[in-house]
Amino acid sequence: MISFQNVTKQFPDGTTAVDSLDLTIEPESFTVFVGPSGCGKTTSMRMINRMIEPSSGTITVDGKDIRGVDAVKLRLGIGYVIQSAGLLPHRTVVDNVATVPVLRGDSRREARKAALGVLERVGLDLSLANRYPAQLSGGQQQRVGVARALAADPPILLMDEPFSAVDPVVREDLQAEMQRLQADLKKTIVFVTHDIDEAVKLGDRVAVFGTGGRLQQYDDPQTVLASPATDFVASFVGRDRGYRGLSFRTAADVELHPIRTAVEAELTSLRLEHGEWVLMVTENGAPDGWMDAGGLEAHRNGRSLHECTSAGGSLFVPGGDLRQALDAAISSPSGIGVAVDKSGVVVGGVDATEIIDLLAKQRKQEDRDRMSHGGGAQGR
Numbered sequence: 221m222i223s224f225q226n227v228t229k230q231f232p233d234g235t236t237a238v239d240s241l242d243l244t245i246e247p248e249s250f251t252v253f254v255g256p257s258g259c260g261k262t263t264s265m266r267m268i269n270r271m272i273e274p275s276s277g278t279i280t281v282d283g284k285d286i287r288g289v290d291a292v293k294l295r296l297g298i299g300y301v302i303q304s305a306g307l308l309p310h311r312t313v314v315d316n317v318a319t320v321p322v323l324r325g326d327s328r329r330e331a332r333k334a335a336l337g338v339l340e341r342v343g344l345d346l347s348l349a350n351r352y353p354a355q356l357s358g359g360q361q362q363r364v365g366v367a368r369a370l371a372a373d374p375p376i377l378l379m380d381e382p383f384s385a386v387d388p389v390v391r392e393d394l395q396a397e398m399q400r401l402q403a404d405l406k407k408t409i410v411f412v413t414h415d416i417d418e419a420v421k422l423g424d425r426v427a428v429f430g431t432g433g434r435l436q437q438y439d440d441p442q443t444v445l446a447s448p449a450t451d452f453v454a455s456f457v458g459r460d461r462g463y464r465g466l467s468f469r470t471a472a473d474v475e476l477h478p479i480r481t482a483v484e485a486e487l488t489s490l491r492l493e494h495g496e497w498v499l500m501v502t503e504n505g506a507p508d509g510w511m512d513a514g515g516l517e518a519h520r521n522g523r524s525l526h527e528c529t530s531a532g533g534s535l536f537v538p539g540g541d542l543r544q545a546l547d548a549a550i551s552s553p554s555g556i557g558v559a560v561d562k563s564g565v566v567v568g569g570v571d572a573t574e575i576i577d578l579l580a581k582q583r584k585q586e587d588r589d590r591m592s593h594g595g596g597a598q599g600r
């Protein structure tokens with residue numbers, strides 16, 4: 221866990237880059253610092269590995285005040301990826317990736333072998349391993365940058381605008397790769413970007429920074445989009461373009477999943493693991509609240525159905541708009557938005573991440589269409 225407690229950074233010229241930051245980053249989470257340029261994202265991130273020291277306040281990593289940890293040792297447990305990949309130009313790709321393990325004392329042979337494994341993991345064609353960085357494309361260099369940061373297997377990964385310099389198509393590939401890697405590796409990732417679409421796509425938690433280095437909101441991406449905490453956040457996430465704009469988009473492309481449902485009579489034989497939910501439905505198939513393992517136990521102990529279920533949140537119809545679908549997902553205790561047909565019968569469900577991914581896809585498609593019709597200068 222990484223924790224900022226009342227952290228302020230003032231540079232000698234008087235600039236306050238970060239102002240009274242309180243923030244806790246959970247282990248294995250993907251946390252994105254987002255905000256316009258100059259609002260203190262990079263400074264905040266660099267204080268985690270002591271590249272920058274705070275003027276006041278405390279930062280702890282796994283409960284330890286990092287002022288008491290040797291900076292070099294601290295950085296061995298913290299991978300760092302930057303926009304230009306930061307590769308050593310006179311070393312081959314594989315030697316770039318092997319750098320930290322060799323510094324740490326691994327033999328060159330072992331480190332190179334492991335480096336090839338990591339390169340494969342980040343999706344780089346191994347025929348490129350003996351090239352020099354300048355002989356790679358920007359996207360390939362970024363993959364090497366990620367591989368180099370992962371080579372020492374650090375529990376924490378800091379990524380500062382790692383994909384900003386590559387073209388949108390390659391960027392999408394890299395983002396997808398990052399999601400895949402994180403599902404696998406479960407690192408604690410802190411990722412800086414100025415792009416709200418990238419932030420909500422990648423982050424489990426999004427910290428929106430504003431002018432003067434003040435944290436404006438720290439929430440899951442759905443909440444940042446649906447309930448901006450301040451006017452600054454609202455305008456930054458582009459409320460009209462984003463959440464409100466969802467009203468003008470159809471939910472027809474939302475792919476519905478089957479939902480686990482039960483009628484009351486089925487509860488005697490039902491099993492629910494901790495964290496699982498079942499949607500209670502009436503004999504007619506209409507939704508009647510969500511039940512979890514605790515509710516099921518209470519029901520077996522004689523409580524009435526309505527005492528044992530959580531209200532179901534809003535509903536949406538497949539032919540309706542995306543805003544209703546997102547609302548339904550956000551307001552549902554299980555995180556699954558419930559879709560019903562015209563007669564109110566449950567037809568399936570969707571979670572908020574899928575809606576946000578769909579939105580991102582629709583927007584990208586629109587951007588591409590605009591570009592290919594020569595209308596690239598139009599606003600969105």
Ligand SMILES: Nc1ncnc2c1ncn2[C@@H]1O[C@H](COP(=O)(O)OP(=O)(O)OP(=O)(O)O)[C@@H](O)[C@H]1O
Pocket residue numbers: 231232233235236237238255256257258259260261262263264414
């Ligand atoms: N070494 C420095 N000396 C003085 N001011 C600095 C220094 N480094 C950063 N700043 C200032 O601190 C503020 C925050 O900078 P920071 O780089 O953290 O912002 P950012 O949100 O990451 O923006 P960007 O995306 O443009 O890098 C800015 O006003 C910047 O000019």
